[in-house]
Amino acid sequence: SQQGEEDPQALSIQEGENATMNCSYKTSINNLQWYRQNSGRGLVHLILIRSNEREKHSGRLRVTLDTSKKSSSLLITASRAADTASYFCAPYNAGNNRKLIWGLGTSLAVNP
Amino acid sequence: EPEVTQTPSHQVTQMGQEVILRCVPISNHLYFYWYRQILGQKVEFLVSFYNNEISEKSEIFDDQFSVERPDGSNFTLKIRSTKLEDSAMYFCASIPRVKMNTEAFFGQGTRLTVV
Numbered sequence: 001s002q003q004g005e006e007d008p009q010a011l012s013i014q015e016g017e018n019a020t021m022n023c024s025y026k027t028s029i030n031n032l033q034w035y036r037q038n039s040g041r042g043l044v045h046l047i048l049i050r051s052n053e054r055e056k057h058s059g060r061l062r063v064t065l066d067t068s069k070k071s072s073s074l075l076i077t078a079s080r081a082a083d084t085a086s087y088f089c090a091p092y093n094a095g096n097n098r099k100l101i102w103g104l105g106t107s108l109a110v111n112p
Numbered sequence: 113e114p115e116v117t118q119t120p121s122h123q124v125t126q127m128g129q130e131v132i133l134r135c136v137p138i139s140n141h142l143y144f145y146w147y148r149q150i151l152g153q154k155v156e157f158l159v160s161f162y163n164n165e166i167s168e169k170s171e172i173f174d175d176q177f178s179v180e181r182p183d184g185s186n187f188t189l190k191i192r193s194t195k196l197e198d199s200a201m202y203f204c205a206s207i208p209r210v211k212m213n214t215e216a217f218f219g220q221g222t223r224l225t226v227v
Contacts, residue, residue: 031213042220043155043203050213088155090216098143098207099168100216102155 003101004032004072004089012109019079021106023072023089032065032072033090037105043088046074079110114138118204118219125194125226133189133222135204143207145216146179146189148172148200155203161187194226 007022023032034046049056049065049072056063062075076083086107090100117136125131137144146158159169159179166179178190187206191198201223205216 033215035218040201040223043205043218045215045217048213048215098216099145099157099160100147100155100205101157102147104154 003103004091005103006087006089006106008106009104010107010109012111013079015079015081015110015112017079017110019076019083019108019110021074021087021089021108023074023091023103025070025072025089025091027091027093029067029091030094031092032063033092033100034061034063034072034074035088035090037086037088039085046087076108079108081110081112083110084108114217116204116206116217116219118202118222120222121220122223123225125224127196127226128193131191131194131224133191133202133204133224135187135189135219136185137187137204137206138208138217139185140208141206141217142209143167144181144187145205145207147203147205149203149221150197150200158189158202191224194224196226199224199226 004023004025031048031050033048035043037043047058047063049063060077065072086105088105119134144161147155149155157170159173160167176192181187201221203221204219207216
């Protein structure tokens with residue numbers, strides 16, 4: 001299945017600490033996308049890493065991709081209380097009608 | 113910055129009633145989607161729409177569901193006879209033309225409550 005599986009399912013850290021979330025998937029991909037969802041709200045795109053990239057940065061976000069292991073990680077550095085949300089990875093294959101298949105996500109709680 | 117707009121943000125309806133959820137995708141996008149998320153569960157793909165027709169639909173998207181793009185801007189999801197289990201957050205998304213490595217743009221969602 002193209003679904004991404006996030007790990008851990010829940011993560012609780014203190015403000016200022018780093019948060020690392022992992023994603024595994026099973027099929028070939030064109031890219032892998034990370035999204036964020038605040039409770040009861042919409043899905044916000046965070047970062048996209050292409051299949052030929054190994055690492056990408058955006059502000060306090062760092063994403064890695066290992067296509068040989070079919071895994072990705074999202075690191076949020078110097079976390080803030082406002083980072084509290086659910087985080088989802090979405091492996092993307094353009095041959096799959098460009099749809100995204102979602103896992104349960106990682107629920108991140110950043111405590112002030 | 114262009115965005116996907118969904119209306120209403122929250123709709124309460126009685127079981128058996130028809131509802132229409134509306135979405136205005138980003139204007140130059142070509143691929144359109146509906147997803148839903150039942151509270152506490154995964155986001156689930158419902159249907160994709162391209163070139164004015166359904167390109168793929170999931171098992172959830174049964175005969176009670178339909179989609180339309182009536183005027184080239186709005187993209188609607190209709191549920192003909194709502195059931196309690198249709199209560200969920202419904203998300204519309206769109207993807208630009210031809211670019212493979214681009215993110216999907218999501219609306220803020222419509223929370224549907226069937227009572």
